[in-house]
């Protein structure tokens with residue numbers, strides 16, 4: 001498998017703050033990655049380092065086999081959409097879409113126009129007059145229509161309403177199927193993007209906590225539902241992530257179950273359902289977590 005990104009022992013310090021702490025990982029070509037983690041975990045810093053916008057304190061980064069810093073060849077194949085994107089004072093959306101093709105070799109103007117219509121973006125209004133969501137939609141359109149071989153979206157949709165967010169997800173999936181590329185998406189709306197993600201990176205306090213195929217990760221926990229006595233008997237000494245119940249019914253989320261354990265649960269009249277990625281990540285990154293990580 002070809003890697004688009006290779007990171008080795010990457011550290012970034014801001015004075016005493018260690019924003020990224022000795023991180024090593026690779027990102028495979030033509031997959032959609034989720035870069036997830038709590039506030040201040042180091043996601044934006046990591047993306048800034050990867051896109052050559054900041055210097056590493058230690059370690060190495062390779063994009064398409066080369067270091068990204070001041071490397072035009074690498075950067076013209078990379079698109080970084082961030083929530084806080086700034087535009088020249090007098091720019092209107094149409095100016096952004098006129099200049100974007102200068103930077104991105106694969107830019108698709110027709111696709112950009114379709115997205116402008118989808119997002120109902122007023123092309124002639126000054127950018128400083130746009131609503132928060134309209135401003136975000138400019139970034140999302142650039143990120144999609146650039147068709148850069150490597151695209152980073154850092155919380156790209158602040159202010160976008162639910163309809164617009166789903167247009168983004170749908171268009172991304174549709175266009176990715178026709179024009180495969182590597183996408184790294186950072187978001188806190190984990191359940192919304194859950195079906196989009198093929199691989200999940202979770203960073204916590206600067207360190208890489210999870211680097212796993214999304215499907216494998218989802219199978220790391222299961223919710224067992226049924227009569228309280230039967231659920232308790234089945235759960236026994238297993239690691240419990242979450243426990244809910246009402247009346248005689250109980251719902252308990254436990255760390256991964258193998259095939260024979262699943263059969264055992266079903267035979268005991270219990271229902272099994274997969275845990276949501278968001279629930280799992282909340283658990284893995286909440287401060288008291290250690291036992292489940294160790295058992296995974």
Ligand SMILES: Nc1ncnc2c1ncn2[C@@H]1O[C@H](COP(=O)(O)OP(=O)(O)OP(=O)(O)O)[C@@H](O)[C@H]1O
Pocket residue numbers: 014017018019037038039040041042043044045046
């Ligand atoms: N220029 C800077 N100077 C000092 N500390 C910084 C600087 N930039 C980031 N940090 C710190 O580094 C840590 C990581 O920040 P970063 O913005 O990468 O987090 P994040 O995961 O993107 O968070 P969020 O989800 O809230 O956007 C935080 O503790 C932040 O306060």
